[in-house]
Amino acid sequence: MTGLSERKQRILRAVVTDYIQTAEPVGSRTISRRHNMNLSAATIRNEMADLEELGYLAQPHTSAGRIPSQRGYRLYVDCLMDTVEPSPEENEYLKRVFLQLEKMREIDQLVQYTVKVLAQMTNYISMVLGPQFRSSVFRQLQIIPLDDEQALVVLLTDNGYVRNKAIELPKALSREELARVVKCLNEQLAGQAIEELTFSRLHKLCTGLYARIDLVDQLLLLLDEVSQENSARVFLGGTANILKQPEFRDVERFGHLLTLFEQDEALGVLLEPLQRGLSVRIGTENHLQEVSECSLVTATYTMCDRPLGTFGVLGPTRMDYGRVLVIMQRIMEKINTLALGL
């Protein structure tokens, strides 16, 4: 499976867990003492030299201890890591969180609460990608007249996302006509994927409405605009947490991260899930310069088994993977059982 002897695996695991805890390069002596493996420091030294040659460990400089390489972390996450349980306090906290979550009626509320909880529990940076308009299905559209000239369009999708937009009303438009247009649009569009509502496609659907072409065109343009929108709605929490990590004492590196955090599109790409459920991306696996020294654990959340979005926890590659994974697992499972009001 791993191609490594049992002993090498045990040593690699020891290095990784120690380094995760201390953030200091770990030496052979430390391992032979702390983890009672009945081997002398010298033996461990030899094994560590091998592990370095194999690319699982690295040495910041001669005569320092070893730190895990990206490849080392990867092996650790995939094969070596013990699955952990949340601590009693964490379980207590989770219980309270679940109670709160059950009370939530709206997706935005839920997402924002989750961001906060994740940041607090993990002590890393949490990020949530909210439900995206693009990947949802048209449900209903309503127009609320404000005065003779303007109206508010309310657009609802099946995943509980609501979008408001102001439009101008054509001068001579009776309430009845307006209602007729809305009704027709609702009938035509029900169940359509938002993503596919391009202007030209919409136009074909609405042949029956040429009488009110002025209004319809505005609405269709709005829908088109919305369907094109790829502004990822990303929420962040706990950005200050990462300053506690020694690897981010360096102002430079942190600055790059902060700049990244203001670019919603980039964050959207970063969080784009590869698969359903949990996944761990380590260092350069994220394909983003700014987080090449970070790891990102993501989890997808669903509603009624339809994928809605992703949440993620971002920390240094020296992140406590076991703890983060189990916490996210629990929260994801809980959220997936919820059926929100909308």
Place this chain on the structure above:
Amino acid sequence: MTGLSERKQRILRAVVTDYIQTAEPVGSRTISRRHNMNLSAATIRNEMADLEELGYLAQPHTSAGRIPSQRGYRLYVDCLMDTVEPSPEENEYLKRVFLQLEKMREIDQLVQYTVKVLAQMTNYISMVLGPQFRSSVFRQLQIIPLDDEQALVVLLTDNGYVRNKAIELPKALSREELARVVKCLNEQLAGQAIEELTFSRLHKLCTGLYARIDLVDQLLLLLDEVSQENSARVFLGGTANILKQPEFRDVERFGHLLTLFEQDEALGVLLEPLQRGLSVRIGTENHLQEVSECSLVTATYTMCDRPLGTFGVLGPTRMDYGRVLVIMQRIMEKINTLALGL
């Protein structure tokens, strides 16, 4: 006016402008060279010693130059500062910004764009307090049925803010009844200040609706909830900018700021305007530990002459007040002339 001799004023101004530019304590020699005031370093030294005694300057340590004290900045901002014009490039940029602003149809869009622009132009942190629900006036309420059990309430205020909320519908409720309730509420509440919509007060207003008390109660609770809400909607931009400032090279201090930025309520209080128009709060004038080394320039923005919210620029006390003030002035004036769609 200031109680200082003309010469002292000139010297104080020189110290402040120099320090703003260089972030280094400025010495007597520098001043007598750079600002040609035909005085020897020794004379200036004497004056500076006086200014220190008067509390306008401070010395980080013996044998260092002087830096302005909070009181020094205050005098500078109030009396000594030259009013500056935006540079040609800034004017160019502003022109483009104004064009963008004129296209905006929704307040949220406008607010978010302004945050970005302010951060970019000033190179400090920008923060905008969006229109607050509390301080607006009820305009209209609509209910959009989703299915037999649920509906979406859309609440509109006069300042263009829209709020959606899901509610549960009582089982046996015809469309006509629903429409009647909505109509009645709209009539009763039109023009009421949101802030004053307490539950008990609402109840008295709606005596005509006891027939559908179940539904009405839900709506009233919603309104009540909304009116209580003081979650300031704060938008931030340019947080990474401040890392460029030498006074925030210290990770500790920056961490405190970041933590503050995650507390929306605190930010809301911070931005709470003292008066219409521009104002400058220096250091501890902000009454917030975390920003006791920062200055905050705020400007209120209005629509149709009604105050909507505040925007602010936060930087070190060593901020370029003149430049920030003129930029905010221009942007504020522009926004105040806009009449958004809604």
Place this chain on the structure above:
DNA sequence: TATTAGCACTCGTTAAGGCAGAGTGCTAAT
């Protein structure tokens, strides 16, 4: 043959000392 003790060597960290530069306050001269 695998393991281990011993040892020389490397490198980063820390503390101490010394020097240069900037700036001050004071005094005496203008």
Place this chain on the structure above:
DNA sequence: ATTAGCACTCTGCCTTAACGAGTGCTAATA
């Protein structure tokens, strides 16, 4: 009232030295 001159102070930076942690290699051991 202003200024030149001078002694003094403090910081920042550089150098040096000592220390400690850790390694790789070699030779001894089970």
